[in-house]
Amino acid sequence: MIMNNIKYIVVVLSALLSQQLVAQDTGDVLIKNGTVITITDGVKENTDLLIRNGKISQMGEGLTAGDNVRVIDADNMYVMPGIIDAHSHIAIDAVNEATDPVTAQVWVGDALNPYDVNVYRALAGGVTISHAMHGSANAIGGQCETIKHRYGVEDPEAMRMKGAMRTIKFALGENPIRVHGEGQSIVPNTRMGMEQVFRNSFAEGKAYAKAWKDYSSGKTKTPPEYSLQKQTMADIISGDIMIHCHSYRADEILMLMNVLKDYGVDKICFQHVNEGFKVAPELAEFGAYASVFSDWWAYKFEVYYSTAYNAAILTKNGVVTSINSDSRELIRHLYHEAAKTQKYGGLSDNEALKLITINPAIQLGIQDRVGSIEKGKDGDIAIFNKHPLSIYAVPQYTIVDGIVRFDINEDPIDMRIDVDPEEAVPAFMETLDHSEDDSCMQGVQGHHHSHSHKH
Amino acid sequence: MQRIIYTLVIISLSGILMGQGIEKAQGGNFLLQNGQVYTHDKGMIGADVLIKEGMIAGLGNDLSASDATVVDCKGLEIYPGMIDAGTKLGIAEVGAVSLTQDHNEHGEYTPHMQALTAVNPSSVNIPVNRVNGVTTVLTVPSGSLFPGTAAAIDLHGYTPQQMYAGFKGVVLRFPSSGKRGRWDRRSAEDIKKDSEKKLKKLNKFWKSAKIYAGIKANNGETDYNPQMDALVGVINDNEPLLIEVNKKEDILLALSWVNKSKVNAIFTGMSEGYRVIDSLVKYKIPVITGPILNNPARSSDKYDVGYSNAGLMSKAGIKVAIRTNETENVRNLPYNAGFAATYGMGWEEAFKAVTQNAADIMGIGDKYGSIEKGKVANLFVSNGDPFETKTQIQHLFIRGWKISMESRHTLLYDEFLERDPGLNVEK
Known part of the structure; x- marks a missing residue:
């Protein structure tokens, strides 16, 4: 019983702690080889985009980042501002x-x-x-x-x-x-x-x-x-x-x-x-x-x-x-x-x-x-598999402050975060x-x- | 002064439609030359299309023009007109102005209410929507259990009878155990009770209607009952019944109801069709689904269930048509189909879902849904794929009439793009 309670407390504490981290989080992402639609400075083919601490830090070719930085391969994809x-x-x-x-x-x-x-x-x-x-x-x-x-x-x-x-x-x-x-x-x-x-x-x-x-x-x-x-x-x-x-x-x-x-x-x-x-x-x-x-x-x-x-x-x-x-x-x-x-x-x-x-x-x-992809701006990015104005475009990744918040490859069905126990299967x-x-x-x-x- | 003369000349040359300021449709025979024609079985083929007396009189090379007006379609693509098998077009005008809404009659059992009667051929919505390539729609009453009889109409004509496209279907809105929106505060239990009560009412009414139809089948005598009379065709003559149903549990109930009552059913809505694929396949009931651009019905649903539902059903072998369920924005039919195409249905099936399948499900597939000799000349000419948002439609034919590409929306654009006078105020 006591053990169970302790377990429970640990779980709650770690949940709170991780929430705390998420709340303040900004991230690093390196987006490789995309077609970058900057909005304010034209479209750049085969271009890398580096987001550091939630901000756009570099745009160019052959960019690298540390081992701990998530890399998104955007080959044949379109990278636009969120x-x-x-x-x-x-x-x-x-x-x-x-x-x-x-x-x-x-x-x-x-x-x-x-x-x-x-x-x-x-x-x-x-x-x-x-x-x-x-x-x-x-x-x-x-x-x-x-x-x-x-x-x-x-x-x-x-x-x-x-x-x-x-x-x-x-x-x-x-x-x-x-x-x-x-x-x-x-x-x-x-x-x-x-x-x-x-x-x-x-x-x-x-x-x-x-x-x-x-x-x-x-x-x-x-x-x-x-x-x-x-x-x-x-x-x-x-x-x-x-x-x-x-x-x-x-x-x-x-x-x-x-x-x-x-x-x-x-x-x-x-x-x-x-x-x-x-x-x-x-x-x-x-x-x-x-x-x-x-x-x-x-x-x-x-x-x-x-x-x-x-x-x-x-x-x-x-x-x-x-x-x-x-x-x-x-x-x-x-x-x-x-x-x-x-x-x-x-x-x-x-x-x-x-x-x-x-x-x-x-x-x-x-x-x-x-609102545009420029050095120093927030790392808010949307990545599409086709030109975003095409009816056939499907969003692949959406990044807010350098954190990937939507990834089509890791997209569970039920994304609720406050599941009402009485509504495990929610109303239609x-x-x-x-x-x-x-x-x-x-x-x-x-x-x-x-x-x-x-x- | 020159401008006035010019305007007068234009007006006298063109003729104006029903006070909407839209150029009149042009009659006669037409030969569409040098275009690429889309066919469901062979894809794109280089062929000419001959339109005579409202029908497609020929499809092939070296067709002779004789008296036909030649329309050069070089570099352009020709597609069969799209069919939206679920709209309120013609029977609803301005959303919030209730006196312009003719789709929702009082009473629980009103299958005798005829959508076709209330179609307004002069609706401003009609030109706005048809210029996007939608040439035929099913216009559907809404509201109660049996809200009325839907009718297929072509989007050109001066009377409802002229517009009628050969299909009518009684609508049953199957009792729903879903919520009616976020403000619906009924408990899950109350919702269940309500829908069970409604199902009982449906069965009781249906039983009476069957007795009534039985008397009619035997030429027996009975008092005229317009409600039940409207169901005689469905009960005695296997005429289709359009059953609106969306939630998984309701679809399963509807399936067993159909099985028991032996009606010739068409399921409409079907937003959770993908959850009951196996049962659907077993009963082979055709489906008119949509809108595709629709929010998931449950908060736990994947964000794209609306996009992928039509494709999942069609891949399982169910005959699927796509509808918008719209009034003023039926014009988004190609985009609804486009999203379905993108999320698993594929282009060919999605295009069938807004052409041949829609026609087949309504039983008018021999006259509508493709560009073939002997079919109604409903087609459009575009500069590319009609699902792609930026594609422009250049020519539109409905029943062989060459329809103006004007609508309220284009006329306002023409008038206001470079407004004259602009900023200057006359002193």
């Missing part, structure tokens, strides 16, 4: 704080779930980073978290991409109008109301910042009442937070840019932005980014006048554009989604691949660290319409009972 998804809801336990049109004080980073098996499935599609976003129920939703797909770690802290830029979710159009206007009979019930919700919150944030400034400088004697919501708005105005705004129609996109101009805010990425193609010149002039679906449309009225050529039109008008998933399903094949821009608009290989690498990195403010989920497994409206009362598409 894919980045600028719009996702995997690895989080809460999506929508759907109780008020403005919830800038809440943070998705408080609800990270490192056990989500969808992280592994994303890795199996070459995706190394995703933007875990608040949902689209509120005009001003919560702050989001950029995560690294370090599947296997159990500490939520280890999922964060430390030092990544802060981001916040905004939402326009049908979703916030339906939840708050129709659902609770409060503003916003129209696209007119939407504008005023934003103006009101920005005005509060500006006044709050001024009140603190006046207090700090001694101009006023009592400090303003603390408000995390107003502080967050102030942080957006000061440029510390990038806005990621769920949006569809051209008119509301123009509306928000006009509001932002009045407050000197210039960091914004429009999400979905199905009618972005209609105002591409205005987006380019503003310097706004666009993160779009490859071909989703017609799932609700505000996306009925869409085109799969959206990404191509935006790109050709000079808007920094990415292709995102917003779906546990699509995140598994973003390389294929990017390839659709070659069919719909004839983008070049590199233009298409930028949509899932350096461009989403720019949109998340992490382009100095990831019937396939519903693709959009019903979307997550933008998760956590909104009544949402799942209406059989309709709501991104």
Whole structure:
């Protein structure tokens, strides 16, 4: 009995210890003889890539590393930067704080779930980073978290991409109008109301910042009442937070840019932005980014006048554009989604691949660290057996910070790491319409009972 | 002014389809010359294709053009039009606008609801999807136990009857013991009870329908019952019954139900078909599976089970067709097939799964599914492999009509790529 207990303790301790190691781990890998798609500096044939301590340390021919360094033979394979998804809801336990049109004080980073098996499935599609976003129920939703797909770690802290830029979710159009206007009979019930919700919150944030400034400088004697919501708005105005705004129609996109101009805010990425193609010149002039679906449309009225050529039109008008998933399903094949821009608009290989690498990195403010294969950048790599834009491409290895997190040759069937003993054989989920497994409206009362598409 | 004249000329020359701004289809006879034609038995062959009165009138070399319009296909490839044997195309328009959704009628037993009746030939979804090479779809009602009767339609025509492609099938959504999504909070026990209850209901209804069909078979007298009347063909005349079933345990139950009720079954969905291969092989029931681009149904599943399922079934000798189960993105059919091809099915079988097999399973294989003399002229001309994402389709024929490659999506591209006026605001 005592012996058993000791054994148990030893097992638990060693498990904890190994988790600790994994959580802090960065690795060394040498990738030999691959076709390296750098994104920012062309394609290099028969090239080796050395990752040391989680960073890209060398690229060239005939590289060697010590005996302890894992070597991947990438002969006849394509080596590209890890894919980045600028719009996702995997690895989080809460999506929508759907109780008020403005919830800038809440943070998705408080609800990270490192056990989500969808992280592994994303890795199996070459995706190394995703933007875990608040949902689209509120005009001003919560702050989001950029995560690294370090599947296997159990500490939520280890999922964060430390030092990544802060981001916040905004939402326009049908979703916030339906939840708050129709659902609770409060503003916003129209696209007119939407504008005023934003103006009101920005005005509060500006006044709050001024009140603190006046207090700090001694101009006023009592400090303003603390408000995390107003502080967050102030942080957006000061440029510390990038806005990621769920949006569809051209008119509301123009509306928000006009509001932002009045407050000197210039960091914004429009999400979905199905009618972005209609105002591409205005987006380019503003310097706004666009993160779009490859071909989703017609799932609700505000996306009925869409085109799969959206990404191509935006790109050709000079808007920094990415292709995102917003779906546990699509995140598994973003390389294929990017390839659709070659069919719909004839983008070049590199233009298409930028949509899932350096461009989403720019949109998340992490382009100095990831999104291309360059010396000094993070060792986040996806390796394919064929060109990643081909339908016949199969991801072979996915590497995060120099650690191989997906290896098709060592890929067990069941990859759960938190097996519920009562669900050794887990429930079967019937396939519903693709959009019903979307997550933008998760956590909104009544949402799942209406059989309709709501991104 | 010049631009206005030019626009007027274009409009008067082309003719516009049903207010969608899409060029009208061109009728007549066509000779597709100098292309490579894909055939299921010989692969690519260098041959011309003659289209006459909506049908393929000839396949070979040195075909005479006579009055046919010549379409030069030099350097191009010609494939039979793809068939998506599971969609809501034509009976659903805008997802979240419920009044545009005509696939889900009230009632548990509504096999008499006809999808074909509700097909909207002017659906904006139709041109958007067909320009990717999908020429025929099965449009399928959804919802209750017997949601209605599905119908195969060609994706060109001005009335549902014109579009009808010769197959109708009653749909049975077999009682499911799976969860209906992540918000389904029923316990495993409750789910089991619910599905057992539903199976009892199905059997009770089926028993009555058999009695009704028996009376009909003997020309007996009975009150008209539209629900049961819709099943007479299935019970008396061996007409196929489309049975939607996905979970392993449910498939096994469905197999024994089919065996007992002796219906001519087509299984649809079948996401866990790969788990019951031996039983499937034994009963030889054809399968319409998909979407292939689909999340694994269980958290313990390997990430690629959706990709590999169709290939595992087809390799075991089961006749497999691939569907998208989509409405506005039926156009992704070649990519669903492409993923299946990549993950074990192989190109030839995957292409059959969206052409000849789909046609055979619907009983219209003598008219659809390949480029052969005497078949309906549903085909497309592309600059390469239709599964490859970047491949462009150049010409499209449906029932011999040369279909415009325009759709809402291309028209918006043409209008907005170089928007005019651009940034300038008139002062």
